[in-house]
Amino acid sequence: LVVSILSLYSVHLLLKTANEGGSLLYEQLGMKAFGMPGKLAASGSITMQNIGAMSSYLFIVKYELPLVIKTFMNIEANTGKYSVLMMLRHEYCILHFVFQSLLNIGYLGYTSGFSLLCMVFFLIVVIWNMFQIPCPLDSDIVNTTLINATLAHFTDENTTIDDACKPKYFIFNSQTVYAVPILTFSFVCHPAILPIYEELKSRSRKRMMNVSYVSFFAMFLMYLLAALFGYLTFYGRVESELLHTYSAFLGADILLLIVRLAVLMAVTLTVPVVIFPIRSSVTQLLWAGKEFSWWRHCSITIVLLAFTNVLVIFVPTIRDIFGFIGASAAAMLIFILPSAFYIKLVKKEPMKSVQKIGAALFFLSGILVMTGCMTLIILDWIHTDASDGH
Template sequence: MDGNYLVILVSATIILPLALMRQLGYLGYSSGFSLTCMVFFLVAVIYKKFQVPCPLLSTSANITSNSSLGEGTPPLGETFSSDSCTPNYFTLNIQTAYTIPIMAFAFVCHPEVLPIYTELKDPSRRKMQHISNLSIAVMYVMYFLAALFGYLTFYGSWLRHVVIAVSLLTCINLLVIFAPNILGIFGIIGATSAPCLIFIFPAIFYFRIVPTEREPAKSTPKILALCFAVLGFLMMTMSLSFIIIDWVSGTSRSGGSH
């Protein structure tokens, strides 16, 4: 089956019904299944690391199965340089601009905190903190291992939410099908949404919500909140600038490492 048709089929039959559910409690089984899929992916990545030889001899089968590698794949019969088999513990180049946005995007969970809190049987701050710590720790371990061995409320107006869900899925599917490189998509989304959700919005909300009678505008917590927001703006500007420079220079298409 063509990959594009598979994306549309999975989105229409699995993702869309899950997106239309009224309560998050019903997503427990599907979340467990998705976590199982992530564990399977992690095991597959670790297993393949020890199965694929290095340097890798490029054959016709490898070229067929790895055609998405583009210009980074050597000609038929040639081998990769032995330098490519030596891990780089730290790499700093133009494509490093994609690293922070993608990592931040992978750990953006702020919008789900309040809905999950309302779904708890006996909600409390301590219990929610424990859930957050455990969830982020598990995801960090899985992301870290995968990266290491691979070098992640409807009410009455239901019609409006259905239209929004279908529109979002349609746009996402179009991006998946027609985008030549998903790295750029993750870079742009991570560089814009992650700083807003992690740095800018929480700091601005704190500054606006906490009354001045309780904490004046020039108090230390509010000044730190503004500094936090400024840091988010700086990260967003820096990441977007490097990504745009990378696109204009074309280094992302030349097979550079990152």
């Protein structure tokens, strides 16, 4: 709740700065505020954040697409044919996303709306399964072979069955440090705010804020319910990727297969919205003022998607992507840059005004979040044993 409110406040600062600064491009606001360093900071943060977002979506595809193909084609996991499918999943993503990414952002509202419906279906199934999967887990309905490793990794040896089925309101361990960056990452939409604002009919700051209120409330509700019911289903056994946890406990369930297809469709249709700000940022940084070129447009898209695919192959868990990007680029885009641009470009308010003091405190909180979380995440990486897959 706190992160969503702070992110909304950040959107307010960004829109007000765009009106006062006379530009609807994040990079140009950075240029007007701090010159080339400001432009580079904005462009770099947008690129990092959206590459992280694309990586997270591809990570879901990496896990879920082979399982869907395996189920439909009745392929055993240990066959060579299945290995080939594992290798081809990335090529599928590249080809599909290249065609999707050629669209104008105004048309992406339709695909985004459909992807949102897919995630609503995912949320309904998460809530439904909370009442269907008993705790302690009934060995008759789960694949015990698949969950042995999961139980060993996520259940403490001193935890009794009764304790394992009781919700804990606060849990502090080495993974707690990822909570704030993941939440920060989840509420970053700032690179897309200005392009959407530019294409909004009867454009006004008040109308765009109304769009933001509705969007943030819907996402907050979905995040909250998915997290709450997912946790109340598996408690301490929840994995970094929630769908993967259901795979371990339910195996080849028909409803789960439909959910996988819905989630795959959702992330596939969401990637074009994510890649649009990156491509715009790179173009503004390297080819500002030049005429549109299809060759350049397609080349940037292909390079970005190829790099993201390679990144996803070698990064161990989706949590690492969320944590690192959330602590760095997301903190820049939510806290640091909008407040810094606001302080510098909005001239009609004095530095001692409530608005400017609030923006300054917001800026300092962003510095604290970024440095604190980055330090703790790096320390966790250093001290985590290699044997656990990280």
